[in-house]
Amino acid sequence: MTNADFEIETLMRQGLAGDRKAYSACLSKLVPRMRAMAHTDLPPALRHMAEDVVQEALLAIHLKRGSWDQTRALLPWVRIIVKRKAIDMLRSRPRASHEPIEDHENLQGQTADPLEALHLEQALERLPHRDASLLRDHAFGSEEPESIAQKFGLSPGAMRVALHRALQRLAEAARKEEEWKPRT
Incomplete structure (x- = not known):
């Protein structure tokens, strides 16, 4: 675990304990990583949807933050959420091509x-x-x-x-x- 990973986990733990500033800082530090995750999960033609995936994942993290097992690493948990949101986004797209x-x-x-x-x-x-x-x-x-x-x-x-x-x-x-x- 890198120092940055440790810092993010520490901020999340503090956020779960009620520290709003720490929670906000945690999410701010997670966003660039989540964006990179979403970018790799989407096919090249649909990478413009990465920000939508990140927003959906942030909402899921916020709603389910209490389900994170604090004895385990945070980033794999976040990674699973981002991957599932990317899959959901791909499934919800129509298969027909869009012609502006x-x-x-x-x-x-x-x-x-x-x-x-x-x-x-x-x-x-x-x-x-x-x-x-x-x-x-x-x-x-x-x-x-x-x-x-x-x-x-x-x-x-x-x-x-x-x-x-x-x-x-x-x-x-x-x-x-x-x-x-x-x-x-």
């Missing part, structure tokens, strides 16, 4: 071949009216996103979510169209 709507701003002004436009229009007709209208206004209209959101009675965030979901439904409709095409 901001990446699609360049749809305006693109010219399409007439047959592609026809296929796109046919795919849009398979969507619910609101989804199709939202996609048309965003991709082909010259309106600003804020005015589109207002037109549909949505907040800007809700509009982005609705637009993202409409794009997903459009992609699914296009995939189904491809599956039914006769192969030549």
